[in-house]
Amino acid sequence: MDDYRAVRELLPAPPLSPEVERAGRERLAAAFAQERVRRSRRAVRWGVLGLGLAGVATAAAFVIAPTVFPRGPATSGTVAQADGKRFLLVAAASVASMSDEGAWWGSTEVHGWQFHEPGGRYVLRESESIETWIPANPEGRTWYRQTPQGIKPATPQDEAAWRADGSPTSWTYDKPSEKGHSGVVRAEPGEQRTWSTEDWDFRILTAGKPLTKMSxxxxxxxxLKALFDADDRTTIDTAARLLFFAPVTSETRAAAYRLLASTPGVAAVGQVTDALGRAGQAIEYESGEFAPPNYAGATRTRLVIDPASGRPLSIETRSAADGLLLTYTAIQDSRWADDNPLKETK
Structure with a gap:
């Protein structure tokens, strides 16, 4: 038997880079060679930032209590896929090997919004980074650091048009921009903020019901599909939120990849560069959930993934008409760690 046949079948079309292919083969070969040890569950409390919204005022938390689920076979949930989506199965195998150990779940996200200057001559990009540290101890506090990064032209072409406009550092909107700006908008970054929160009584709603326990x-x-109990579009949105933002186990993250691979309505894009300039493989689907509140047109959501590591890179909302990037949330880093660097800052 050719142990690498499954790897070759999982590699996407258009083909992955040699580095990604080699990493996928090495990870799946290791999976064939030994049975994975099931990692212990833990009690954790996690927060999810509202996509496409400024700051963390829209954050929600959900309490997770330990439990154990029966494991299915490694290929559970995978069905015949269109060639271009097979990289999701490579990503699932990669992410399943990540460690779940640590006292804190830390992540650094970059949120960005793109919108036209008042005259419509060029596109501006506003961004901010948000570092979050969520304790495994349910009695602990969740810590945040928000760093506004200001407003600048979105692309080199937009920068040229901005210079031709006199390189302004502020703009006046008589009617709201696509992001909702009105009045005078300034380019300079805002003030950095660091804070922590007590226990929250918020809950994440999935398909109209609250999730409160790891069970x-x-x-x-x-x-996951049975839990979401929703139409395909809602299922995809919820799987994406869980995959990108929740400090769940590696097995659950892998299951979310496999669910995305088998759900109708997900289309492969191929190799792309995300909003931070990182290379990855992407899928797209129709979703109104992450669209800017003042954008009237139809949108598509793009998920950019690194199959070799299994890490999600970014969620992007784009215009369905011309592909213009409207909003994005890019994951710069996410990991379990023993220490929280923000804990001693206040």
Whole structure:
């Protein structure tokens, strides 16, 4: 038997880079050679930042209590896929090997919004980074650092048009921009903020019902689909939020990849560069959930993934008409760690 046949079948079309292919083969070969040790569950409390919204005022938390789920076979939930989506299965195998150990779940996200200057001559990009540290201890506090990064032209072409406009550092909107700006908008960054929160009584709503326990977060594609109990579009949105933002186990993250691979409505884009200039493979689907509040047109959501590491890179909302990037949330880093660097800052 050719042990690498499955790897070759999982590699996407258009083909992955040699580095990605080699990493996928090495990870899946290791999976064939030994049975994975099931990692212990833990009690954690996690927050999810509202996509496409400024700051963390829209953050929600959900309490997770330990439990154990029956494991299915490694291929559970995978069905015949269109060639271009097979990289999701490579990503699932890669992410399943990541460590779940640590006292803190830390992530650094970059949120960005693109909108036209008042005259419509060029596109501006506003961004901010948000560092979040969520404790495994349910009695601990969640810590945040928000760093506004200001407003600048979105692309080199926009920068040229901005210079031709006299390189302004502020703009006046008589009617709201696509992001909702009105009045005078200034380019300079705002003030950095660091803070922590007590226990929250918010809950994440999935398909119209609250999730409050780990027993409601399965680690198989079938279990996640049954939990969401929703139409395909809502299922994709919820799987994406869980994959990108929740400090769940590696098995649950892998299950979310497999669920995305098998859900109708997900289309492969191929190799792309995300909003931070990183190379990855992407899928797109129709979704109004992450669209800017003042954008009237139809939008598509793009998920950019690094199959070799299994890490999600960014969620991007684009115009369905011309592909213009409207909003994005890019994951610069996410990991379990023993220490929280923000804890001693206040």
């Amino acid at each position: 409601e977060v399965p680690d198989t594609p079938e279990g």
